[in-house]
Structures are given as structure tokens and as C-alpha cells.
Amino acid sequence: MDEGEWLSITVAAERLTAAGDAVDRSTLSRYVKQHSEALLQRREGKSNLVEFSALAAHRTENVRLRKPVPSFSPAASPASPSAQQAMRFPGSQSDGTARKAQADAAIRELDLAERLGKLTLVSEVDKSGRNAIALMQSAFERAIEGEASAASVKYGWDERIARIVLKAFARKGVEVFHTEMLKYLDALNRGEMAAEQDDDRSPIEAASLQ
Structure with a gap:
């Protein structure tokens, strides 16, 4: 054999x-x-x-x-904008999505706590809001470069101009979110002050208001 x-x-x-x-x-x-x-x-x-x-x-x-390795040779067929973005900035889109999910979850927790009547320190809520804003801003900044490059390839736009427009859009989005968070914190603060005033009233005063 x-x-x-x-x-x-x-x-x-x-x-x-x-x-x-x-x-x-x-x-x-x-x-x-x-x-x-x-x-x-x-x-x-x-x-x-x-x-x-x-x-x-x-x-x-x-x-x-063998598993094909991405090639950047001019002779190679052009990759899709989303694929180019993933190769140039790995993880930016997923990181941004994760940060947005964290921010949304933080807001939902605040809403749930308010509905359940749980006491939450305004300072803690303020800190959570600032963290959420920072996370959103970071996510936008990480995604802008890749999105500008993708738009340049897909639509033929000037990448520098696309980057400027996207940065302005991201800044406006963060400003709107910041404004909404300030309104929310202000409402919480007013509710906390009203609760403290109720605690300071005597039983007779409280009964007369009912």
C-alpha cells in the first residue's frame, strides 16, 4: 500500500x-x-x-x-460608500449607535422615575444630561468624517463642503437636544421646590389648600 x-x-x-x-x-x-x-x-x-x-x-x-483582503488599488472596482466608511473609520457607526442608545436609555429612565414618583436629585439628573450630550456630540463627530467621504463618493459632492454642512447639522442637533434637556431639568427643579414647600407647610395650612 x-x-x-x-x-x-x-x-x-x-x-x-x-x-x-x-x-x-x-x-x-x-x-x-x-x-x-x-x-x-x-x-x-x-x-x-x-x-x-x-x-x-x-x-x-x-x-x-483565502479570504479576500480589501484592496485600495485604483484598478480595483470601487467599494460602496458604506463599505469605504467602514474601512476608513472602523466602528464609528456602531459606536455612535451605541452612544445614542445609551442617551435614549438614560432619558427613558428619567421619565420612568418621574412617573413612578421616585425622588431623584436634580444634580444627578443634570450630570446624566450633560453626559448624554457629550456622548451624542462625540458620536456625531466620529461619524461626520465617514459620512462626508461617503456623500462625496455617492453624490459627487466636495468632501470638505460636505464635512462643513454635516458639522453644522450635528451642532444644531446637539443644541436642540441641550435645550430640551434644560427644559426637563427646569421642570424637575420646579417640582422639587414645590415638594419642599409642601413639606414646610403645617398640617392646617396643607388642609386648607385641599
Whole structure:
């Protein structure tokens, strides 16, 4: 018997898959036929056997099986704007989404606490609001560069002009959010002051107001 580990296509496919090279029987069969000159094969009864170590090495070295690496060569086909943004600024969009979700969650917690009548220090709410604003501003700033580049590719806009417009838009959005947070804090402060005044009233004064 020849040296080496001779396996059927079915068993070889299972071994390759278990080793991390996921392939089914039909795909491997076509692969072996395509590279028959480079792979050791033999017939045994009704089965076509292939030498496993040579097969595994060939698939490892075959460049067409390797995961393609993004290329920035001018000859390469242009990537989509979203793909270019992801390559140039990895994580910016997901980071911005996560920060916005955190800010939204903080606001929902404040609303829920108010509805349940829980006491919350205005100073703590103010700190949470400022943190939310900072998170939103940071998310906008991280996303602007990629969005400007994407708009330049997709619409043919001047990237510098697009960046200026997006920065103005982000600044306006943060200002609106800041204004709404100030209104919310002011309402909380007035409610807290009213509660303190109620606590200072005597039972007779409180009864007369009812």
C-alpha cells in the first residue's frame, strides 16, 4: 500500500470541515477533479480515494480559498460608500449607535422615575444630561468624517463642503437636544421646590389648600 492517508471524498470532506475548512462532499469532489494534476488519487473498488495530507496542504495554499483582503488599488472596482466608511473609520457607526442608545436609555429612565414618583436629585439628573450630550456630540463627530467621504463618493459632492454642512447639522442637533434637556431639568427643579414647600407647610395650612 502506498504511503499516506488515503480517504474517500466523503470522509475527506468531514475531516476538512472538522479542521475548520468547511466543505461538503459535492464541492470537494469538484475541487479534486479541478486540481487532479496536483492531487494524488487512486481507485479502490468503487471509491475514488485522495491522499489527505496533500489535499489539506493544497487547499491551504490555494489562493482562491483565502479570504479576500480589501484592496485600495485604483484598478480595483470601487467599494460602496458604506463599505469605504467602514474601512476608513472602523466602528464609528456602531459606536455612535451605541452612544445614542445609551442617551435614549438614560432619558427613558428619567421619565420612568418621574412617573413612578421616585425622588431623584436634580444634580444627578443634570450630570446624566450633560453626559448624554457629550456622548451624542462625540458620536456625531466620529461619524461626520465617514459620512462626508461617503456623500462625496455617492453624490459627487466636495468632501470638505460636505464635512462643513454635516458639522453644522450635528451642532444644531446637539443644541436642540441641550435645550430640551434644560427644559426637563427646569421642570424637575420646579417640582422639587414645590415638594419642599409642601413639606414646610403645617398640617392646617396643607388642609386648607385641599
